Amino acid sequence: MSDTAKREVAVASAQKLGLFDADIHPVPKSGTEIRSYLAPDWHGHFDHYREFQRKPFANANSYPRAVRALSRRDSWPPGGGLPGSDLEFMREQHLDPYNIECGVLQVLDPVGNKLRHPGFAAAMCSAINDWQALAWAEPEPRLKGSIIVPQEDTRAAIREIERLGRSPLFRQIMISPRSEEPLGRPRYWPIYEAAEALGISVTLHVGGENGFPVTPAGHPSFFFEQRESHVPAAEAVLTSLILEGVIERFPRLRVITVEAGGIGWVPALSWRLDHCWERMGGEIPQVRKPPSSYLRSNFWFSSQPIDEPEKPEHLREVFDWVGWDRILFATDYPHWDFDDPKYAVKFAMTPAEQQMFFRDNARTAFGLQ
Amino acid sequence: MDAGIHSIDCDIHPSIPGTKALMPYLEEHWRDHLSFRGIDDVELTYNAYRNPFSCRPDWRPPSGKPGGDPSQVLEQALDAFGASIGILNPLWGGPVVYADDMAFALCHAANDWIAATWLDRDPRLRASMLVPFESPELAAEEIEHRARDPRFVQVLLLAMTEAPLGRRHYWPIYRAAARAGLPIAIHAGTGYRNPPTGIGWPSTYVEDYAAQTGGFQTQVLSLMTEGVLTKFPELKVVLVESGVAWLTSFLWRLNKTWRGVRIEVPWIKEAPAEILRRSLRMTIQPLNAPKGEEQVRRMLDHIGGDHMLLFSTDYPHWHFDGGDAMPPGLPAALHRKIRLDNPLETYSRLTETLQ
Amino acid sequence: MARFVVAKVGEIPRGEQKVVRVKGREILLLNVDDEYAALLNRCPHEGAKLLCGARVGLLESDEPGRFSYTRQGEFLRCPWHGWEFEIRTGQSWCDPKDTRIKNYDVKIEPGESLAKGPYVAESFPVHVEDSYIVIYL
Numbered sequence: 001m002s003d004t005a006k007r008e009v010a011v012a013s014a015q016k017l018g019l020f021d022a023d024i025h026p027v028p029k030s031g032t033e034i035r036s037y038l039a040p041d042w043h044g045h046f047d048h049y050r051e052f053q054r055k056p057f058a059n060a061n062s063y064p065r066a067v068r069a070l071s072r073r074d075s076w077p078p079g080g081g082l083p084g085s086d087l088e089f090m091r092e093q094h095l096d097p098y099n100i101e102c103g104v105l106q107v108l109d110p111v112g113n114k115l116r117h118p119g120f121a122a123a124m125c126s127a128i129n130d131w132q133a134l135a136w137a138e139p140e141p142r143l144k145g146s147i148i149v150p151q152e153d154t155r156a157a158i159r160e161i162e163r164l165g166r167s168p169l170f171r172q173i174m175i176s177p178r179s180e181e182p183l184g185r186p187r188y189w190p191i192y193e194a195a196e197a198l199g200i201s202v203t204l205h206v207g208g209e210n211g212f213p214v215t216p217a218g219h220p221s222f223f224f225e226q227r228e229s230h231v232p233a234a235e236a237v238l239t240s241l242i243l244e245g246v247i248e249r250f251p252r253l254r255v256i257t258v259e260a261g262g263i264g265w266v267p268a269l270s271w272r273l274d275h276c277w278e279r280m281g282g283e284i285p286q287v288r289k290p291p292s293s294y295l296r297s298n299f300w301f302s303s304q305p306i307d308e309p310e311k312p313e314h315l316r317e318v319f320d321w322v323g324w325d326r327i328l329f330a331t332d333y334p335h336w337d338f339d340d341p342k343y344a345v346k347f348a349m350t351p352a353e354q355q356m357f358f359r360d361n362a363r364t365a366f367g368l369q
Numbered sequence: 370m371d372a373g374i375h376s377i378d379c380d381i382h383p384s385i386p387g388t389k390a391l392m393p394y395l396e397e398h399w400r401d402h403l404s405f406r407g408i409d410d411v412e413l414t415y416n417a418y419r420n421p422f423s424c425r426p427d428w429r430p431p432s433g434k435p436g437g438d439p440s441q442v443l444e445q446a447l448d449a450f451g452a453s454i455g456i457l458n459p460l461w462g463g464p465v466v467y468a469d470d471m472a473f474a475l476c477h478a479a480n481d482w483i484a485a486t487w488l489d490r491d492p493r494l495r496a497s498m499l500v501p502f503e504s505p506e507l508a509a510e511e512i513e514h515r516a517r518d519p520r521f522v523q524v525l526l527l528a529m530t531e532a533p534l535g536r537r538h539y540w541p542i543y544r545a546a547a548r549a550g551l552p553i554a555i556h557a558g559t560g561y562r563n564p565p566t567g568i569g570w571p572s573t574y575v576e577d578y579a580a581q582t583g584g585f586q587t588q589v590l591s592l593m594t595e596g597v598l599t600k601f602p603e604l605k606v607v608l609v610e611s612g613v614a615w616l617t618s619f620l621w622r623l624n625k626t627w628r629g630v631r632i633e634v635p636w637i638k639e640a641p642a643e644i645l646r647r648s649l650r651m652t653i654q655p656l657n658a659p660k661g662e663e664q665v666r667r668m669l670d671h672i673g674g675d676h677m678l679l680f681s682t683d684y685p686h687w688h689f690d691g692g693d694a695m696p697p698g699l700p701a702a703l704h705r706k707i708r709l710d711n712p713l714e715t716y717s718r719l720t721e722t723l724q
Numbered sequence: 725m726a727r728f729v730v731a732k733v734g735e736i737p738r739g740e741q742k743v744v745r746v747k748g749r750e751i752l753l754l755n756v757d758d759e760y761a762a763l764l765n766r767c768p769h770e771g772a773k774l775l776c777g778a779r780v781g782l783l784e785s786d787e788p789g790r791f792s793y794t795r796q797g798e799f800l801r802c803p804w805h806g807w808e809f810e811i812r813t814g815q816s817w818c819d820p821k822d823t824r825i826k827n828y829d830v831k832i833e834p835g836e837s838l839a840k841g842p843y844v845a846e847s848f849p850v851h852v853e854d855s856y857i858v859i860y861l
């Protein structure tokens with residue numbers, strides 16, 4: 001069979017296959033919808049102080065995005081509101097036509113975990129979580145929520161995890177990789193301990209502002225660069241989690257990177273970390289195995305935005321290097337860099353490979369089997 | 370080792386013993402100043418020379434900093450590998466001292482010292498010049514001055530700086546380098562003007578070292594997006610001790626993102642991977658490659674440019690043992706190119722001296 | 725090659741576009757300064773429907789910091805990943821050689837000449853006194 005013919009067969013069966021989408025972004029219908037989910041004690045704070053973060057612009061991203069609302073231009077609901085704010089339209093444009101069996105909500109907006117005021121951060125996280133449950137996951141069983149936690153205040157984070165960790169409406173804990181300290185440092189360990197005990201995953205969706213320049217060489221100029229900075233940030237988080245010994249300590253922890261610049265960087269990271277460990281293992285005696293082995297056992301990587309090498313078959317080689325069981329499909333709906341399951345992968349996959357990539361790996365990573 | 374071919378080692382680290390050694394090359398007020406204030410050395414924290422990684426066990430001198438004794442370096446780095454030329458990259462804190470004038474004075478003196486102590490000693494040696502790069506006008510002054518000595522073959526910068534290197538205030542450096550026909554070398558390292566990762570300060574040295582690739586990615590992308598590589602199309606950018614494997618998917622991502630956000634940088638008129646394959650060079654230690662020749666070949670195929678690879682031992686850093694500095698798996702057919710042709714093509718200043 | 729009458733001249737204002745269906749294909753008809761182009765309504769990258777694409781001009785630069793913006797409305801930016809396509813040719817700006825939107829021959833023909841046939845007009849009557857946009861397929 002020619003590659004094109006194989007791809008067409010693949011496309012046809014992908015559509016039949018129920019897909020697992022690791023990254024869907026819901027947003028509230030209005031700037032105040034979330035207020036109705038917020039504990040009344042905090043309404044005054046919400047009205048007067050609202051979001052207070054470590055960034056220069058109150059109503060724009062530090063690096064303004066590629067496109068309005070960061071979204072596909074065809075994803076604005078016909079009935080009004082922002083992309084991702086209308087469940088009915090999401091069903092019609094996304095869940096139904098792509099035959100999504102399960103979609104994981106990744107909430108970037110409104111912001112809870114990056115707020116500077118600890119009390120308000122915790123209250124907003126709870127409000128966002130209740131909103132996910134009531135406005136999305138309950139009415140639409142294909143959608144699963146993410147427990148947003150005030151990650152810098154571990155005690156409050158644990159309270160939130162305890163409150164929701166057993167609810168079938170939530171599949172995971174969502175943490176911003178841009179934390180105040182690298183996520184492997186001990187202050188964050190209670191979160192991993194709770195996640196492991198409850199058997200729920202931790203996802204690291206890119207984004208959030210921690211007040212550090214996005215690169216180790218200071219503030220770049222362009223969105224182009226900020227977007228690319230997600231890769232070194234993801235590399236640094238994984239490095240921190242592995243080298244600080246988090247995986248040694250919590251061997252059943254499942255960690256998923258989402259939207260961290262595809263997967264092409266994973267092999268190079270694993271080779272480099274192994275080289276460093278061979279030479280400087282003495283500094284990190286808690287790391288008992290080559291770092292690459294932890295990447296193969298406790299981490300999963302979502303594919304979007306998918307790597308597009310000049311030669312498509314190079315991506316197959318990347319899949320081989322990363323491990324076919326480690327890679328999860330995600331669309332990032334309704335964001336502009338959406339990946340369409342029918343066309344994103346430009347090399348031919350066998351039906352068995354498709355089943356892993358589009359569905360089964362995610363079931364494992366999110367603990368559904 | 371391949372007998373009979375010349376070999377050019379593009380990354381050897383001599384160490385600068387401290388400011389005392391530089392005194393003869395400093396103006397009097399700086400001599401008094403440094404000694405009065407007890408500024409005896411500004412070794413980079415990053416260059417942690419007691420770390421086992423910073424020196425291969427059989428290369429470690431009985432005392433003092435590795436790479437401190439020219440005769441030891443000549444024997445172990447050049448003779449042992451049959452190198453006909455070795456490029457010295459001194460890693461030292463002079464360039465990142467906060468006070469601009471002191472940084473300039475230290476760089477200037479260090480370059481004089483390298484010329485007198487090393488370059489004068491053996492005709493095989495060449496060096497990168499230290500410049501106070503956070504003060505670009507002064508850096509340009511040093512480049513202009515130093516370029517008169519043909520044994521200085523490039524300008525040395527670090528992978529982590531105060532701002533990304535493409536930003537326009539750094540351009541005097543590139544203007545001066547381009548005028549003198551000198552490549553820019555970016556070496557792993559940092560003066561810690563920013564946390565070494567975008568997620569803050571890791572706990573360990575090994576994490577900082579691993580994170581250097583993030584610095585390289587930042588600098589390369591910045592030089593590309595800001596238009597340095599298109600404004601100075603002849604400028605070569607040599608990434609030294611950068612690791613190589615990360616370049617694969619980095620190029621793919623840049624091509625992809627460029628298509629979507631080209632309006633931010635309309636001066637970029639061709640695919641970023643094409644621009645970078647033309648401008649970038651990388652030393653081969655460490656390669657950070659997968660194991661096995663077939664896997665290495667694949668990785669090189671993903672990068673799409675074996676003209677970019679430059680031979681290096683990274684002496685005295687400990688990347689390999691034994692007498693073969695070619696990372697395992699690099700196809701034999703490429704050895705000559707990597708050892709000789711690519712370095713000669715990168716450093717025009719070498720051709721005159723290597724007949 | 726058959727002629728398909730797909731719209732009446734004047735129906736699509738300058739700078740706008742509409743989707744027509746021809747032989748089961750969705751085709752995007754675009755008015756660029758009262759000339760018309762017909763492109764498959766599907767981005768060659770990941771298949772976005774191009775109808776929602778933005779009509780933009782061409783931003784160029786000879787040097788960092790200098791901007792020149794010309795040919796307003798002659799380019800279509802894909803509603804998903806923002807790739808730019810030249811409407812007249814369907815070619816991608818960044819990769820003109822290998823990436824292009826499939827395009828079709830399109831002409832304006834007076835009702836009179838169409839009256840001689842043969843042509844296919846799927847949804848409306850053709851009058852001799854009007855002009856029509858015709859796609860050749």
Ligand code: FES
Pocket residue numbers: 767768769770771772802803804805806807
């Ligand atoms: S689908 Fe059009 S640019 Fe990607």
